[in-house]
Amino acid sequence: MANCAIVGINWGDEGKGRMVDLLTDHYDIVVRYQGGGNAGHTVINEYGKFALHLLPSGLFRPGVLNVLGNGVALDAENLMKEIETVRAGGVNVSPENLKISCRASLLLPWHRELDELEENRLADRKYGSTKQGIAPFYSDKYAKKTVLAGELLRPDRLKSRLAGLLEWKNLTLERVYGAEPWTEARLWDWIGTWGERLKPFLADTGILLQNAARDGQRILFEAQLGTLRDLDLGIYPYTTSSNTIAAYAPIGAGCPGVGTDEVVGVCKAYSTCVGEGPFVCEWFGEEAEKLREAGGEYGAKTGRPRRVGPLDIVATRYGVRMQAATCLALTKLDVLSYMDQIPVCEKYLVDGEETGEFPLPMLLDEARPVFRTLPGWKEDISAVRRFEDLPEAARNYVLFVERETGCPIRYVSVGPERDSIIVRPV
Ligand code: GDP
Numbered sequence: 001m002a003n004c005a006i007v008g009i010n011w012g013d014e015g016k017g018r019m020v021d022l023l024t025d026h027y028d029i030v031v032r033y034q035g036g037g038n039a040g041h042t043v044i045n046e047y048g049k050f051a052l053h054l055l056p057s058g059l060f061r062p063g064v065l066n067v068l069g070n071g072v073a074l075d076a077e078n079l080m081k082e083i084e085t086v087r088a089g090g091v092n093v094s095p096e097n098l099k100i101s102c103r104a105s106l107l108l109p110w111h112r113e114l115d116e117l118e119e120n121r122l123a124d125r126k127y128g129s130t131k132q133g134i135a136p137f138y139s140d141k142y143a144k145k146t147v148l149a150g151e152l153l154r155p156d157r158l159k160s161r162l163a164g165l166l167e168w169k170n171l172t173l174e175r176v177y178g179a180e181p182w183t184e185a186r187l188w189d190w191i192g193t194w195g196e197r198l199k200p201f202l203a204d205t206g207i208l209l210q211n212a213a214r215d216g217q218r219i220l221f222e223a224q225l226g227t228l229r230d231l232d233l234g235i236y237p238y239t240t241s242s243n244t245i246a247a248y249a250p251i252g253a254g255c256p257g258v259g260t261d262e263v264v265g266v267c268k269a270y271s272t273c274v275g276e277g278p279f280v281c282e283w284f285g286e287e288a289e290k291l292r293e294a295g296g297e298y299g300a301k302t303g304r305p306r307r308v309g310p311l312d313i314v315a316t317r318y319g320v321r322m323q324a325a326t327c328l329a330l331t332k333l334d335v336l337s338y339m340d341q342i343p344v345c346e347k348y349l350v351d352g353e354e355t356g357e358f359p360l361p362m363l364l365d366e367a368r369p370v371f372r373t374l375p376g377w378k379e380d381i382s383a384v385r386r387f388e389d390l391p392e393a394a395r396n397y398v399l400f401v402e403r404e405t406g407c408p409i410r411y412v413s414v415g416p417e418r419d420s421i422i423v424r425p426v
Pocket of ligand 1: 008012013014015016017018039040041042043044225295331332333334335413414415416420
């Protein structure tokens with residue numbers, strides 16, 4: 001039985017949530033293995049429209065077990081609020097269908113505060129953080145200065161560990177940023193309000209997943225963001241602070257011996273990017289506004305208008321390689337239906353030379369896109385369900401991306417709804 005990772009090929013927001021929502025039907029367990037509440041998956045199904053931030057997208061399927069692995073930034077406050085929102089939509093969320101790793105580190109309230117303080121200090125040099133505390137959280141995790149969720153089960157030990165962390169963190173808050181210190185009472189109040197509510201969900205999810213895999217259950221690993229935001233392989237420093245690539249999935253899920261047999265790379269039919277950082281094929285002005293409107297490109301978490309541009313083949317090919325994608329899901333093809341001609345960025349011009357390879361991040365600022373144009377189809381394709389029923393120009397667009405990336409395109413998505421999908425036998 002194949003385990004599968006669903007990952008973003010580009011900058012994130014490719015439509016991973018809708019692909020997980022579609023494919024969870026074939027899986028017993030869905031695991032989030034990295035990141036926190038700093039991005040959003042939009043899922044539209046029979047319960048309505050949801051923006052998920054930390055919760056796995058398998059929650060909408062009865063019988064599917066959902067897991068938050070050790071690799072996530074466990075923000076108890078945001079998670080509990082998100083659970084309430086999803087429950088209000090009639091979706092069952094309980095310790096029966098949601099398990100949280102005891103090994104997940106806790107995102108503490110000062111992480112969000114520090115994110116804000118640092119972005120304010122940087123002013124116009126800011127990284128474009130969503131201010132959810134992710135970078136300070138992962139910095140502290142790697143510096144061994146946070147606590148594991150399982151420590152909530154040992155309050156005495158937790159109290160002394162947190163007292164030490166409080167003393168250390170206040171040095172930074174007060175002396176570096178001139179901010180208010182945290183008090184033990186305030187911290188315990190937060191733990192009592194939010195941390196306590198995690199307890200019923202805590203489990204040794206590593207063992208659970210290893211046993212499930214041994215027993216032939218199928219596991220779906222769900223990533224947040226995309227290749228270009230991967231801490232090691234992305235557009236550093238404009239990356240996130242965790243690893244978004246599929247190879248990290250078994251580690252962040254706590255079951256390193258459980259491999260991913262399939263990697264579905266989700267790739268949008270054009271490019272979008274939220275936040276700061278180099279974006280070689282970015283469009284501006286009216287052209288950009290038209291595409292943004294057509295695609296409804298506003299951040300699920302922040303509502304920020306996304307930066308948009310034509311499909312970037314150079315970045316996409318790199319994304320496919322870094323994700324070791326076994327197939328692609330090309331999403332939002334319907335959005336391009338308004339265009340007479342569809343430009344795609346085929347190469348970059350770097351240091352006066354054309355290249356098809358994605359360069360080092362520092363060279364991206366000076367890289368210039370080399371476009372070619374493909375014919376548009378100018379008709380509504382949102383009701384098409386078979387590849388052969390797409391207009392010829394739309395089929396050719398898909399085949400062009402397949403050829404250029406060297407990766408079979410198994411899914412073509414033509415609308416946000418669960419069934420707006422074309423499945424190709426590749
Ligand atoms: P994720 O973080 O990768 O899950 O992506 P987001 O949820 O941030 O962004 C994807 C957006 O596109 C959501 O609003 C989806 O409902 C929407 N969407 C996904 N696939 C399609 C599609 O094929 N066509 C259209 N028109 N919208 C889509």
